Each structure stands twice: as structure tokens, then as C-alpha cells.
Amino acid sequence: MTTDGKQIRDPSFDGSLTAELVSLIRNKPVAQEDLDAMALFALDGVANMLAGRRSVPGEKLLAYLKGREGDTGRRALVMGGLTHILEVDDLHKASVVHPACVTIPAAIALAQDNMPSGEEFLRAILYGFEACTRVGMAVGKAHYKIWHNTATCGTFGGAMTAATLLRLTDEETVHALGNAGTQSAGLWEFLNTGAMSKHLHAGRGAEAGIVSAQLAQLGFTGPPAILEGPQGLFA
Template sequence: MPTLSEQLAAFGHELSFEQIPEDVTSFAKLLVLDLLGVALAAKTTEEWPITLAACLVLGGASESATLWGTGRKSTPQSAALFNGIVAHALELDDFNGVDHSGAVVLPALFAAAEMRPDVTGAQLLTAMVFGYEVGRRLLDAAGGYRVHNAAGWHTTGTCGSFAAAAAVAKLWDLPPKDITWALGVAGSFTGGVWAFGADGAMSKRYHAGRAAETGLVAATLASQGFTGPKEIFEAPWGGYANTYAAGNFDASKMVSDLGEDLRLAMAGIKPYACCRGLHSTVDAVLAMRQEPGFDADAISDVGVRCTPGQAVQLGNGTPVTRLQAQFSLPYSFAVAAIKGRASLAEFSGRLDDRATRELAARVRIQPEPDLGKEWEPELTVSLSDGTVLTKQVNVALGDARNPLPRAAVINKYRGLMELGAKPESAAEIEEITLGLEAPAALGRLLTLLS
């Protein structure tokens, strides 16, 4: 009986661009465009110069792989690390994959493409689909996002290395045994924990970059004959299931119906610059703002029914860093209520705003143990005139079940690229990315990203 890795490897090896439905490849190109806009706009963050300096120390000057938007190149490992970190730095990259598949899979793939200049855009898109498939299937098998996170694991790190390794191995057209080894090597060194939440440390961004780098290295080693365990997922001692998901692992979710309902189609694109767990709250607040008589200055009290896990992850009412603000339900409620939006500016320019702080202090988090794990926060807002508004959004904007319109995604990219690139470069990157399967498109895009 083939192992889980061997079954995934066989599927990935046989997957072709022609087999992928056109709507999936079209969405994949949109995900690439969104990720590039998010990554290049990260030039505005503290993480950008710090990460650039560190990656140049680690990798040195090299002509191997592009550090996006810097005009510099370094080793493939440093490029995957740098591009992965900056792609996740704004908390605006895609979700519902590993969770953040784009910031893991695409930096690894672009570095790998520069190592093998003969690969095409169609091959990159096919490899991307396979990477997203492996990553999301693993997360589902491990109990899903909230169950895995509740154990302290950050899914972008613990599942992302596998997604990146699978994608790179597919891009290079490795045989099934090498794909299996790449998964095994990646799983031998994967991780990421939620300790960053306590003080808003930058390490959350590192998880994406490290997973991209680990996947790239794992596939490279496997391509040269370096073996990895075939039972990386199900080994009774030291396998992923028993180590990372003890009691929660469902092996059937790794391989059932492979090739049907490709998991990339489940990915979502963020409209708001904060943790996805807060988007339903932002949607609810924006809807409340349309109610007659709603006035942020008139809010006297806000009650939030949520799960205990949401209370721990999202309950900080006094954020100090941008990352803490991006994981604060009270803060996100306040800026959305006052400003009517939740863009980058609201999570970096209002941390010391008195009105925002005062409104956030009125938000009461009310965890209830009996709520289901898929529960979204329910808001009850009391106004000074006695009006009480209650709102809960079960599927937030940007989810695959409530997607951002294509035009909105492109507008998001264009707005971000005002921070990240010259207008003529931004326009050319957009045109090439949305036609990435065309001959020579990938090579031109790699040049532009430098």
C-alpha cells in the first residue's frame, strides 16, 4: 500500500496544466498578482530593511535569485526567505490554504524558477496548484485551522514547508520518488508557534519565509538523491500525525478524491489588513455603519460573543505594535467603526489615536466554551440613545464562498503597487502575471521583480 506521501507524489507527478480547469488557473494568476502587490508594498514596513540586511549577511551577493523589489540578488535560499517574509509582512496575503499559502509557495517557486531558467509560466502555475493542494490537505487532515492553532502551532509554518517542497519538486518535474523524499525532508524540519502574539514580535512573518526556504532546500536535496522518510505523515513514532496533530489526524483527508475540487480554489483574498479571524467583525461593523442613527461617537458598549480560542488570539484591547493591532478585535472594531475601513493605514497610523483607544476600551470580549469551532464573533452594540444593534457575519468578504470580485482584487493590487513600484512597472507586472502561461512571460516577470 503506498504511503500518503507516495500517493500525493504520484498525483502531483501526473498533474498537467491542461488538466487544471480554466477557472482555477485564472484564479491562480489572480493570487500571484495579489501576492506580488502585497510583497512589494511591504517596502513600507520595519521588516523589509531588517530582513534584507539579514538575508544579504546570510546569503551574500549572488546572481542566483532575486530579492523582490530591491535590485539585489542573493542565494536561492535567501531569496525564498526574504520574499516569503516580506510577502507576509503586511498581513494582507491570501488565506484558507496552509493558512497563508501564497507567501510560502510562491517565494519558493520563483527562487526555484531562477535556478532552472527553462521552466515556463504554465509549469509554475501547475506547480502552484499542486503546492496549494498538498498544504491545504495536510491542514484539513491535522484537524483544520482552529484545531491546529489551538495546540499552539502556526499553520503557515507547520504545513507550509510541505506545500513549498511539493511545488518546487513539481516545477522541476521530479519523479514520484523524489517528490516523496522532498516531502519527507521538509517534514523533518517544519514548525512555527504562536508565542509572537504576546508581544507582537516579527517572528510570525519568519514562519512564511522559513517554510518557503525549507521547501526549496528539501526539494533540492531530493533532486540530488537525498532521501526523506516515505512515512513522514503516518510513521507511528515521529510522524507528523502523532507529533503535530495527536488525536486529531484524519489520513483520509490527505488523499481522498485527489484531482477533484482542487484546493487552490478554496483560497481567499483579503480585503482588510488584519488577521482573517477579524474580517467578519469588520464586515459586521461596516454593515452597522449603514444603519440609521449609527455614530461611532455614540457607542456606549460593545459585547462580543466568541469562542475561547478567539478570545485568546484576538482579545488584546491595547495593542502596541502593528502586528498586535492586526490581531486585536477591540482595535479592529474601533478603527472600522470610526473610519469606515480597515486598510493598511488603520493598522499602522492610529495606534496612539485617543478616540480609537477609547472606543476599543468599550469592547467586552465574552468567550463561551459551548460555541462551535466555526463560530464567528457576534457583536452587540449599544448606542447612547438606547438603540441596540446585533450583527454576526458567518462568511466574511474575501472567502471563496463570498469572494472579492476580480476587479476589486486588481484594484487592491494597483493601490498596493503605488507603495511598491513605479507605475509603468506595476502595469507591466499586472499584464504579464494575468497572462503568465504565455511563452517567455515568466522570464520577463522575474526580470521586472528585480
């Protein structure tokens, strides 16, 4: 951005891995069987979400939502946390990511506002699955020693799902992923005390994805080289 507030195109945009990822996902043919699979994942995700309500962490999350149900991001955070509480949700082994607990809550939270078609809803989840699992495979196994992949990589899935439902352009989607990536977080320290933080990881990925996409829709820019840049996720 220049000093007079005018936007200038980031020179790292063209050819960035994030731009390539968005193009790859959106140009990949989608078969009916892919959408059917996403429908089953969505049903499984909702079942996990409902089951998570009947737990101590679930009660805390629902209390956090009470009176603020109109906040799309907060709804996504709570639903994401609920979905991952019992830890019987899906797992993509190659990326060590639980895609559903981030992408499906993000999709449901936005669908409550935007009312997409069934196909658009399922396609958004599919694109989110693709984004977070591909990033998860790219970071490698060493990443998992310190970071919870569902949190760090899942955020990209949440953003891709949200960007699809908001019908962002490719460029806007790259900015959404850039700002989602800069919010990546999720340390394993909670394992040493049994804290409830792991459930928060899934929820924050969904929430950050939505917020990043909504901001991108308004012209708020993110770093295109969030993956491969000198201070990006792969650094």
C-alpha cells in the same frame, strides 16, 4: 541505506500518505481556469511582497538578503517573509493556511534560476497550494492552538512547488516532502511579545521546501511516512 553506502528502498514508501498525496495532486486534471486563478494569486502575492518591503520587518529581511542575492533559498525566505508582513494575503479557511506566502516565493526564487514556462510556473504553485491545504485540513483545528499552520503545513507546499519546478520524479518528491515535513516549525509564542517571528514562518516554509527538493534531486532521502508515521506530523 546499507553500511556500504548503497540505497535501499524504504519499506514504508509504498502506500505512504505522502506518496498518495503526490499521486493525487499530479494525476488530478488541471483546467485553464485553475491556472488563471493561480496567476491572480501570484499577482496578489507579488503585490503583498512589494508592500511588505516598506515596513520595519521588511527592512530587516532585505538587509539579511543584501550581498547574498544568489542564494536561492535565502531569496525565498526573504520573499516569503515580505509577502506575509501585512497579513492581507490569501487564506484557505478550512486548513487555516496562507498558501501564497510560501508557494509563490518558492516558485519565484527557483524561476529566477530555472526559467520555467508560464504554465509550468503556475502549475507548480497550484500543486503547492494543494499540498499545504490538504495537509492543513488533515491536521485538524487542534493543531492551530499551538502551531502556526502556515509554517508547519506550508512547508509541504513549498516543497511541492519546488519539486514540480525541478521536475522531480514522484519518488524524489516524496523524499522532498519528507524532509520538508521534518523541518516543520512555527510556534505562537511571538504573540505574547509582538515579535516579528510570524513573518519568518512563511519564509522558512519556502526556504525549507526548496532545500528539501534540491537535496532530493541529489538522492538525499526523507521519511515517506512523515505524515502518519508513529513520530510523524499527525502523531
